[in-house]
Amino acid sequence: MSLPRRSFLRHAALGAAGLGLAREAVAALPEFAADRPEPFWEAVRALYPLEPGFTYFNTGGLGSTPTPVLERVAEVTRRLQAKAEHGHAQFTAARADVARFLGADPAEVAFVRNATEANAIVAGGLRFAPGDEVIFETHAHPGGSFPWLQAARVRGVVVRTFEPDPLSAAGNLQRLAALVGPRTRVVQVSHITAPTGIMLPARAVADLCRARGIWFHLDAAQSAGMVPVDFTALGCDSLAVSGHKWIGGPLETGVLCVRRARQEELEPPLVGAHSGDLDPATGRFALSAGALRYEYGTRNVAAALGLAEAMRLQERIGRDRIAARGRQLAARAHAGLAALPGVEILSPAGGELAAAMVTFRTARIPHDRLFGLLLREKAIRTRPVTEEQFNALRVSTHLCNSPAQIDALVAAVGEFLRREA
Numbered sequence: 209m210s211l212p213r214r215s216f217l218r219h220a221a222l223g224a225a226g227l228g229l230a231r232e233a234v235a236a237l238p239e240f241a242a243d244r245p246e247p248f249w250e251a252v253r254a255l256y257p258l259e260p261g262f263t264y265f266n267t268g269g270l271g272s273t274p275t276p277v278l279e280r281v282a283e284v285t286r287r288l289q290a291k292a293e294h295g296h297a298q299f300t301a302a303r304a305d306v307a308r309f310l311g312a313d314p315a316e317v318a319f320v321r322n323a324t325e326a327n328a329i330v331a332g333g334l335r336f337a338p339g340d341e342v343i344f345e346t347h348a349h350p351g352g353s354f355p356w357l358q359a360a361r362v363r364g365v366v367v368r369t370f371e372p373d374p375l376s377a378a379g380n381l382q383r384l385a386a387l388v389g390p391r392t393r394v395v396q397v398s399h400i401t402a403p404t405g406i407m408l409p410a411r412a413v414a415d416l417c418r419a420r421g422i423w424f425h426l427d428a429a430q431s432a433g434m435v436p437v438d439f440t441a442l443g444c445d446s447l448a449v450s451g452h453k454w455i456g457g458p459l460e461t462g463v464l465c466v467r468r469a470r471q472e473e474l475e476p477p478l479v480g481a482h483s484g485d486l487d488p489a490t491g492r493f494a495l496s497a498g499a500l501r502y503e504y505g506t507r508n509v510a511a512a513l514g515l516a517e518a519m520r521l522q523e524r525i526g527r528d529r530i531a532a533r534g535r536q537l538a539a540r541a542h543a544g545l546a547a548l549p550g551v552e553i554l555s556p557a558g559g560e561l562a563a564a565m566v567t568f569r570t571a572r573i574p575h576d577r578l579f580g581l582l583l584r585e586k587a588i589r590t591r592p593v594t595e596e597q598f599n600a601l602r603v604s605t606h607l608c609n610s611p612a613q614i615d616a617l618v619a620a621v622g623e624f625l626r627r628e629a
């Protein structure tokens with residue numbers, strides 16, 4: 209039986225039977241063979257609920273959630289709803305899994321709704337005097353920049369931005385360092401930038417900040433799940449993670465990690481049940497120990513357990529293997545698209561700056577038209593990049609993609625260029 213056919217049958221079986229088969233499919237993943245890796249990746253791809261024939265290249269926007277994760281969420285939801293319990297105690301187990309995956313202590317992990325909320329807690333919770341400065345890159349996603357623009361609006365924080373260098377890690381460090389001054393209180397960078405997928409030198413930025421007592425917040429929305437992210441090894445003070453992109457967690461999952469030694473400096477902007485305790489005898493209110501202080505109110509524990517399941521699945525597949533696969537697929541897209549006449553690539557060509565994303569454009573077809581042609585005629589979903597007026601398309605390459613899909617994308621763009629230009 210041909211691989212696509214086998215994949216289709218497995219996909220149909222997973223969709224129909226759900227959890228049992230999805231779990232079995234994970235347990236039955238074949239051994240990875242470096243000299244013949246495609247059967248392994250084909251089995252991994254079959255774990256995704258994406259329609260056969262539909263090519264999804266927008267993991268950087270929203271990840272497709274693998275079927276075993278969806279089923280875990282459904283199972284926990286059903287079990288809890290059978291007695292209408294919120295199951296909050298189960299956050300403890302999920303927190304341990306998330307901490308292991310992110311290289312953090314469980315007391316450094318807070319469950320939030322998305323990376324934006326994690327960024328906003330940092331921008332809203334640090335204490336500032338008017339004129340204190342924050343530095344971030346011009347390519348920051350609105351989920352990274354808007355919390356600071358709001359802090360500038362209402363608290364007098366001064367924003368300084370640097371243009372990322374797509375060619376050199378040292379260049380990025382220099383551009384950032386050139387903005388550091390006596391009023392710099394916070395540096396935030398995207399670990400991997402959203403518009404064009406530039407990997408910024410997080411560890412070197414952490415060293416620079418540590419030496420000056422500057423708070424370093426790393427926005428790992430695009431990196432966690434694409435490459436291994438280790439909070440402790442990276443040396444940042446806080447970390448924002450999106451659960452619903454590269455990790456493949458359920459929608460509305462995110463994590464904020466805050467280094468224990470600096471938690472007293474970051475106030476929770478919103479508090480409620482779980483954030484703290486009220487001593488009935490003294491009437492004294494105190495924040496909870498650890499990062500639990502950044503959580504409040506009734507939460508969806510099924511989503512948190514689903515996120516932990518998604519992380520375990522990545523561990524089962526192999527995190528270094530996932531990172532290498534994404535970059536290999538991106539390199540294939542980069543080479544194929546770059547070879548087409550009139551196509552310009554905006555993403556790093558390879559090496560330490562490259563990620564599993566390729567942003568490209570052609571002056572011959574407006575990007576929004578090309579987006580529509582790919583989607584309507586070829587069922588290929590890319591992502592328009594209007595940030596910085598790039599007017600380009602972004603291709604995210606992850607576990608739900610294959611070399612054949614990359615080749616089909618390149619062929620389709622070539623076809624449209626011949627037809628439309």
Ligand SMILES: Cc1ncc(COP(=O)(O)O)c(C=O)c1O
Nearest residue numbers: 322323324349351398402429450
């Ligand atoms: C760098 C970066 N930060 C933050 C976000 C916002 O992520 P979320 O949807 O989890 O809030 C994104 C989304 O694309 C992003 O790319």
